[in-house]
Amino acid sequence: MREDDSNWFSKWEEQLPKPEELMPLTQTLITPDLAIAFDIGTSHTPQNHHHHHHHHRSLQQPSPISTPSSQPNSGEFDSSDLGGGGGGGDEPARTLKRPRLVWTPQLHKRFVDAVAHLGIKNAVPKTIMQLMSVDGLTRENVASHLQKYRLYLKRMQGLSSGGGGGFGSGGDPATDRLFASSPVPPHFLHQPDNYLPYMPAAALQQQHHHQQMAAVAVAGHHHLHRHFGSNQSNHQFLSRQSLQPVHRVGTPVHNSVSSSYVDDLESAQEKKALTLFPIGDD
């Protein structure tokens, strides 16, 4: 009777898994977005464990950006786990959904500069992505953007060659505005594939300020932001830059660099989605 009871209890206790045999529930049960928001699920380097309710822009390093060459992997993300399963093999395939990328005018400018620098021929997603050297930017991001940008250019060609004067209507207005935020290099429209015009390399050198640019994305109403990390190639033309998420609370702040489109974009953005602005002087 009693012996039986204590007996099954002992056996039951023996079969309990040891603590080290338990699976780490955090990392597998929490949503991917949450994992990203808290910098966990990245194998290691949980150095940023501040328990701030509100982030503001605290996730960013307040200190001035270090030189690109002196930043091997200072605790940021590793692009290997950001590749969406590109290289990860042993780790349980975490279907981490990366937040959608927000194409700011500044980011788009980089895109255009890269495309301009490459020339239409070599301007393919992979190459563009490498030249942009924006942390966390994936080939798919670029491909998707490139697709839309090409459609935009096609529209522009069609309208401009028609002999009409103004353009600005005919397609998605919001999209057009983003694309119009960065001047389209003239040789983008119908290009003889062998003709190499003067490269506005000067345009690229605008970014002589060494700054980091990281892709910061927002996921829906989760105001989580994320700093992608690690990049392989460091091009001499395009150094990395940083984008800072800014929370527009409706206050019509006028920065020194108050371009018209920025204002327009802000007006159009009734959503309080994070607006990104460069630290640089773009």
Place this chain on the structure above:
DNA sequence: GTGTTAATAT
């Protein structure tokens, strides 16, 4: 595997 395009999904 990469690039392009259209369609579709979130």
Place this chain on the structure above:
DNA sequence: AATATTAACA
């Protein structure tokens, strides 16, 4: 609405 993802194909 803006961007991602997928599918089909070169």
